[in-house]
Amino acid sequence: MTILDTLKPHFHDEFPRLASGKYIHFVMLRHSQSFPIFQTDGVLNTARTQAGLEDDTSISRLVMFKRKQTTPERLTGRELLRALELTTADAADKAKHCEYNGEGSCKKCPDCILYGFAIGDSGSERSKVYSDSAFSLSAYELSHKSFTFNAPYEGGTMSEGGTMRSAINEQDHVLPEVTFPTIETLRDATLEGFLYVLGNLLRTRRYGAQETRTGSVKNHLVGLVFADGELFSNLYLTQALHDVIKGEDKMTVEQLCDRAATVLSTLLPKEPIRTAQTLIGVEVKQLVTEVNEIYQDEEMLQSHLQALYQQTERYATTYGAFAKKGKKK
């Protein structure tokens, strides 16, 4: 029996119209691999927070706002849908055309239905994927570096037409190996919807300012929690992990994942929710292997995502933007 088989009781056959209390929580450590930039108006986003739940000193932390997390994941999934020809960027193909989050959204593909859309008066769909701001485990002072560099002309030279370029840019970057403990939640999913959202988490490698192409980040899955309610916040998880690793700042990401799994096991029984199943440690590794195998096999992937497309399309025609008037709500 595979791990995926054991999860089947937690999935719906079809996406339900109303929330029905089946939450899947992906608990992970987002781990920077180069120099990402999570900024607004040219400065990195930071927040002053309590260091731990027990450690009540105050520290500044880097912040990864929710849009900075879900946008790259959506784009990863949308690229895959186009590659499998379930959707297209070709506006002439009216049946399959879908534009990201705008007037041209198709309102029926897996991206539109799972992650939601809002298009002025012409309808909206609430996201079934919940995320929230994530905070760096380490303090801002230890997590960033400012680089000063001359901005060359397009040809790579510092002068053009005889004039020297004088613009000196300073840009604050996140350092490599900074950890952002994060919980992303999927509500009321089918097996195929689960595979799609998890696949996007495992396959997205770049976060942050898109023009810089330096934002390499890897998501390490620590645990999966199937429950009837929402979990604690990212900040709470970060503070709990801070208390556990205090003083040991040279940990490998594997060691951090182990500690985070322990923290998760300690915190879960204190929550006012019923947990149907929790995966940590080797079970998570096994699940990731099974999901990777699906993504490596074109036939299996095509068949899962084809099934998912049919589910989201049925949802759209039954409850969503294409439901017959009068039947809706």
Ligand SMILES: [Zn+2]
């Ligand atoms: Zn769409």
